[in-house]
């Protein structure tokens with residue numbers, strides 16, 4: 190979404206007369222380092238109901254009755270039993286519905302969905318259930334959307350009947366069309382007809398209008414929002430959920446592929462990680478699994494970057510790595526390493542290989558062309574002053590690396606420098622990543638405004654001979670947790686990203702985090718995209734990411750002020766800037782972030798260009814620093830397009846502008 194309004198960058202003469210003009214020198218003659226196509230991407234983790242209850246369009250919670258309390262999310266009534274010898278080995282539970290003893294009594298089930306079953310007027314929904322009549326005979330399942338309208342005549346506002354017969358398990362499907370929009374409905378099933386005893390399993394409901402119309406599909410608006418970010422890389426499935434609270438609960442990609450009915454449930458650590466944001470009904474169905482992740486990468490035209498467990502469960506939650514059961518002993522790592530090797534085979538292997546065959550059977554015989562693999566999420570080693578447990582991460586990484594390099598020499602391996610972007614653990618790991626010759630390492634930083642404003646030169650000093658950097662998780666968190674997706678924090682992310690861009694020779698990927706949050710079920714904020722069951726909106730941080738991704742160009746251009754990089758340094762009045770050239774469009778693209786509280790006059794000197802032309806400008810600004818987008822006002826802050834005159838200066842084209850206080854502006858000038 191971009192408003193086209195006529196903003197111009199003509200000088201506000203009164204202000205520029207008083208403030209000092211900042212001269213930005215851009216050398217358009219010499220192309221610098223390539224900006225990697227992977228530079229700006231997305232990082233997906235099932236946190237804040239990002240997958241189940243979010244992007245994954247399944248509307249039924251606990252569809253396979255595998256939550257530890259088997260009827261969580263359900264209201265069962267009449268005569269019923271929960272049984273555990275169902276048709277799906279890894280999800281054995283199901284519900285047996287029986288005649289309630291009198292024709293006027295009802296037996297059945299009602300599902301509450303994720304924060305309600307929400308349906309839209311005139312939209313259609315695909316209901317499905319695996320069912321049988323174990324004692325023979327037949328029954329009718331009356332399937333309805335019901336509402337909470339206490340004054341309504343009939344709670345049911347859409348109904349379809351599903352006839353069940355036979356002793357064999359079969360999948361039954363039916364379509365419901367909703368005549369109304371309802372945000373907090375439920376899905377109700379009555380046992381009707383002959384009321385023969387009926388077993389039901391894997392009860393599912395999807396909108397028919399999913400992303401690309403897929404049956405096991407994604408919510409269209411949310412997938413579209415990802416597509417619109419123009420991601421170059423897609424990191425999945427986490428985050429901390431890769432590691433698990435213990436080894437048992439780590440993300441196991443093999444459990445996330447094959448028929449959805451048989452993908453076993455996993456715990457989701459975000460259900461309990463924060464006691465003050467507790468969600469006991471938050472689990473991972475794995476309905477959005479590795480096949481679907483790879484498929485999304487293909488849809489988005491970006492590189493896939495899966496991350497796998499390195500055999501260390503979450504080190505925050507398990508500070509003593511020698512405790513039995515929480516970390517795999519070095520000698521027992523083989524099955525973990527095999528999982529990594531098999532993953533590459535699943536993604537790229539021929540259809541007659543064991544895992545390539547699984548991919549083909551899921552409908553994708555062509556390889557996914559996986560090029561990157563992350564080993565471990567936020568792992569670290571210990572020195573004597575900090576636990577003294579030694580190189581627990583790097584010794585495991587070495588083993589993974591040896592096996593993966595031997596079998597897949599062109600695969601790019603991604604290590605990690607742990608959860609901190611500086612400090613003893615970072616200082617310990619960064620040189621080790623170089624020693625181990627990983628291709629990239631993953632850095633994380635959730636930091637406050639001050640950090641973002643004072644680290645503009647972070648990457649300018651990095652060792653150019655070391656591995657490349659993947660800024661895999663970062664976001665500006667307002668001091669004291671009082672700001673999340675407010676304009677100010679997003680502006681400072683834009684400022685920081687100019688430093689990422691200027692250092693594109695060393696930083697090859699950057700992904701903001703987290704990506705999604707359900708407004709009724711979040712555990713962590715800020716987040717790029719927020720949603721409820723019917724609507725979604727993009728935060729200002731989303732627009733910052735999108736603007737960088739859509740204007741990343743192909744090569745860095747040198748941009749200096751008084752011969753120094755523009756990175757909020759002393760004397761630079763809170764300005765941050767970077768420039769790129771785009772070989773495809775022939776444009777010079779300049780990004781300037783004014784983090785100061787004053788308008789700053791700019792004189793942008795385009796060395797190597799002559800003559801006048803009209804430049805396009807894109808501005809992201811605010812009416813108040815605490816402005817934020819919301820479900821009710823989703824476009825309060827969006828990028829605005831305009832134009833700007835470029836003059837024929839002395840020996841270089843010249844663009845003069847007064848960039849307003851606290852503003853991110855992009856200038857696009859055809860060379």
Ligand code: AHR
Nearest residue numbers: 428429430566567702703
């Ligand atoms: O993005 C939320 C969490 O932050 C991730 O799971 C983890 O990697 C980091 O600590």
